Amino acid sequence: MNSLEIKNFGIMGYPVGHSLSPQMYKAAFTAAGFVNYNYIPLQVHAGKLFMAVEAIKGLDFRGVNVTIPHKTTIAKYLDAIDADALVIGAVNTVVNDGGMLTGYNTDVSGFLAALAEANFLPEDCHAVMLGAGGAARAVLWGLCKRRAEFVAIGARNPQKAQALANDFLSYGNVEGFDWLSDEFKEMLQTADILINTTPLGMFPEVDDMPPVELKLLPEGALVYDIIYNPVETKLLRTAKELGYPTLDGLSMLLLQGREAYRLYTGELPDMKIMEKTLKKFLSTK
Numbered sequence: 340m341n342s343l344e345i346k347n348f349g350i351m352g353y354p355v356g357h358s359l360s361p362q363m364y365k366a367a368f369t370a371a372g373f374v375n376y377n378y379i380p381l382q383v384h385a386g387k388l389f390m391a392v393e394a395i396k397g398l399d400f401r402g403v404n405v406t407i408p409h410k411t412t413i414a415k416y417l418d419a420i421d422a423d424a425l426v427i428g429a430v431n432t433v434v435n436d437g438g439m440l441t442g443y444n445t446d447v448s449g450f451l452a453a454l455a456e457a458n459f460l461p462e463d464c465h466a467v468m469l470g471a472g473g474a475a476r477a478v479l480w481g482l483c484k485r486r487a488e489f490v491a492i493g494a495r496n497p498q499k500a501q502a503l504a505n506d507f508l509s510y511g512n513v514e515g516f517d518w519l520s521d522e523f524k525e526m527l528q529t530a531d532i533l534i535n536t537t538p539l540g541m542f543p544e545v546d547d548m549p550p551v552e553l554k555l556l557p558e559g560a561l562v563y564d565i566i567y568n569p570v571e572t573k574l575l576r577t578a579k580e581l582g583y584p585t586l587d588g589l590s591m592l593l594l595q596g597r598e599a600y601r602l603y604t605g606e607l608p609d610m611k612i613m614e615k616t617l618k619k620f621l622s623t624k
């Protein structure tokens with residue numbers, strides 16, 4: 340690619356001012372010599388999404404990241420949806436190939452790449468997930484893709500946990516639970532990994548954590564919190580104190596960004612620059 344070429348990128352959401360994506364991608368573009376690549380926060384109200392998607396083409400944006408509340412609704416305005424995004428039911432990245440818009444979900448590859456970096460093999464594992472929202476769908480699809488033997492979803496609302504499980508029954512052995520029930524506690528006792536996909540413990544409510552008895556987990560079970568702000572949540576701190584290995588949400592955030600960058604440019608970004616930038620801005624939040 341010609342590094343002097345002008346290309347536009349952005350993140351569409353509402354609100355969008357808190358997003359760290361502009362800093363992260365701009366730092367990576369600059370490091371790669373793409374000095375004329377712009378990355379803009381695009382505040383898009385729910386009722387204006389169709390016009391905003393048309394503007395991706397009209398203004399010749401090469402791509403946009405997509406965040407709350409548009410991840411599900413944007414699909415109907417796109418020309419094609421990648422297989423992962425179809426299963427998850429959410430798009431977080433749109434690539435514009437000469438007016439043809441394709442939606443992707445890079446959370447799943449970010450999640451799986453983070454597990455790989457932590458040397459955790461999901462194949463045949465017993466996994467316990469907390470939460471049944473949007474991020475849970477990407478995490479669950481990642482676990483099913485890699486053929487986890489069993490996935491227990493625990494949530495404060497067991498109907499939502501079971502509804503999520505039902506959506507994935509054709510992909511794996513998945514069941515929903517009330518996370519306070521004795522049945523769920525039994526699931527913890529044989530888990531190889533526990534993954535928090537709820538926002539409990541996220542800034543500014545940093546003293547919160549999901550109501551799970553971590554000490555029920557077998558020795559050596561990985562405790563993974565996909566929250567990245569703060570990087571070390573109360574859940575992870577507690578797990579460390581009990582002697583469990585832990586994984587924070589920063590690597591998933593970075594690695595889903597790496598995948599989006601690859602889709603946009605065909606190249607891989609400088610991950611060290613992206614990480615340094617994210618950490619710098621996270622520490623100011």
Ligand code: NAP
Pocket residue numbers: 446449470471472473474475494495496499536537538539541565566567588589591592593595
């Ligand atoms: P979401 O769609 O709103 O889902 C949140 C889930 O957590 C739902 O199951 C919700 O239950 C549950 N929940 C929320 N507040 C709760 C509370 N006070 N007590 C018990 N359960 C509660 O959110 P999301 O998009 O999945 O995001 C969840 C978290 O993942 C956020 O912290 C986000 O920053 C993080 N995330 C990280 C990455 C990364 O790259 N590291 C990527 C995506 C998301 P109800 O349905 O009952 O409300």
